[in-house]
Amino acid sequence: MSSAGELKVEGNRLVLSGNWTLPHYADLRSRISAVHIDTSSVFDKTNLEEIDQLDTAGASLLVELFGVRGIKQLISTDAAMSRERRDMINIVIQSLDNDATPESQAGFDVRVSLARMGRRIVHAVNQLMLLIGFGGQLIExxxxxxxxxxxxxxxxxxxxxxxxxxxxxxxxxxxxxxxxxxxxxxxxxxxxxxxxxxxxxxxxxxxxxxxxxxxxxxxxxxxxxxxxxxxxxxxxxxxxxxxxxxxxxxxxxxxxxxxxxxxxxxxxxxxxxxxxxxxxxxxxxxxxxxxxxxxxxxxxxxxxxxxxxxxxxxxxxxxxxxxxxxxxxxxxxxxxxxxxxxxxxxxxxxxxxxxxxxxxxxxxxxxxxxxxxx
Known part of the structure; x- marks a missing residue:
């Protein structure tokens, strides 16, 4: 029988182990809610090597625990992480980025505002080009x-x-x-x-x-x-x-x-x-x-x-x-x-x-x- 995921603090190090999968999602969620730590001060001493199994449900919990910025830095510094696991976590980050970003960013960020404005401009230009192409096809x-x-x-x-x-x-x-x-x-x-x-x-x-x-x-x-x-x-x-x-x-x-x-x-x-x-x-x-x-x-x-x-x-x-x-x-x-x-x-x-x-x-x-x- 697979062991449930573990989450505990050992000194200045956060230990993650076991199976972070969907069957253990509720238990892990309650453990995360019960642990009150500043992940920004300990995630640099944390790695994901001791996690036996990880699926998208477990990856979403990691994003919730460390935040978007924290989990990105964690997987970028963990050289031992497999490519498959890193790709899966990145996919989960992309899907949750819209919800996680407002929580993980405090105050006004000029870069984020400029990026948002740039995306809107690019979208407007793409819409205009699509409209012009549609009009040309219609005239033809x-x-x-x-x-x-x-x-x-x-x-x-x-x-x-x-x-x-x-x-x-x-x-x-x-x-x-x-x-x-x-x-x-x-x-x-x-x-x-x-x-x-x-x-x-x-x-x-x-x-x-x-x-x-x-x-x-x-x-x-x-x-x-x-x-x-x-x-x-x-x-x-x-x-x-x-x-x-x-x-x-x-x-x-x-x-x-x-x-x-x-x-x-x-x-x-x-x-x-x-x-x-x-x-x-x-x-x-x-x-x-x-x-x-x-x-x-x-x-x-x-x-x-x-x-x-x-x-x-x-x-x-x-x-x-x-x-x-x-x-x-x-x-x-x-x-x-x-x-x-x-x-x-x-x-x-x-x-x-x-x-x-x-x-x-x-x-x-x-x-x-x-x-x-x-």
Missing amino acids: ICLAIFWQPRRWRVTSFVAHLHQTGLNALPIVALLSFLVGAVVAFLGATVLEDFGATIYTVNLVAFSFLREFGVMLAAILVAGRTASAYTAQIGSMKANEEVDAIRTLGLSPMELLVVPRVMAMVVALPILALTGMVSGIVGGSLVCIVSLDIALPQILHILQERIGVIHFYVGISKAPVFAFVIAMIGCLEGFKTRGSAQSVGEHTTSAVVQSIFMVILLDSIAAIFFMEMGW
Whole structure:
């Protein structure tokens, strides 16, 4: 019968012996809890040679006893330790490092913070490269099937267009109407001090034609549709339906991604136009009711003082936003690992990434159009 593991202090030396294995885990755990020593002062006089058998359960107890730093130094200075045992302990350290590090490190460590920041930057760069590669593959497939109408998924395209565009029209129109009214109220409050309340109409028209109309529509679509794309494809991957599509010799990109992306590219400009019109109507209503600006005067300002270039600037951004939002939603769906938790995490990630990319691209576009004088 195998002997249980032993843990005792002999002078200035910590003695570990016996079998540190799963059957003795509970007993060893209680012994570790009962021994109150400063392992940092004795581990340099300790070795693991007297331990007969060691498995991952026993290795996790060693990590708990010495801490991540201590066990790393211990196995690095123990020349007699076998390579197999050292590799096993290193694997256990890696798996427990996230939990052990906060306990073993006291205070603020600049190196740890910089390492954490570096890992996040590397992760963000990898995500960007993956997104660019996915976009290139998507464009390649779209160009390949463009000249082959028999490969067009018209039914799927119409279904997603209905879901993405028609079903989103009421909420986009309502939200844009309310935001237009708020912008008119705020503009009138500021411009009243200068006796220029008439320019509230210009403010609302400029803001919705260039920015708010397409931005509100894109953000709503990012939260409403990108999450739906991720959840749909993620659930299909969890149910192994994506693997079944590949087994049948079909392309998941062509079958699942292209119709969704094309539907988004067609729907978002329509939603952006709806948002522009609704926002201007909401602002005009405030001007009529609160500022006593007549409707014919509002129409005259819109016709004579608001150039059509502002509409072109705003609507030109819609297809780009749509392509990026749909691409992120589909990519996050393919990245799920088959569990409900993974589907939820990637759905959240899709919404956050989509909104971030929309705001980033809009900022770049605003700088570009300003420098071009448009």
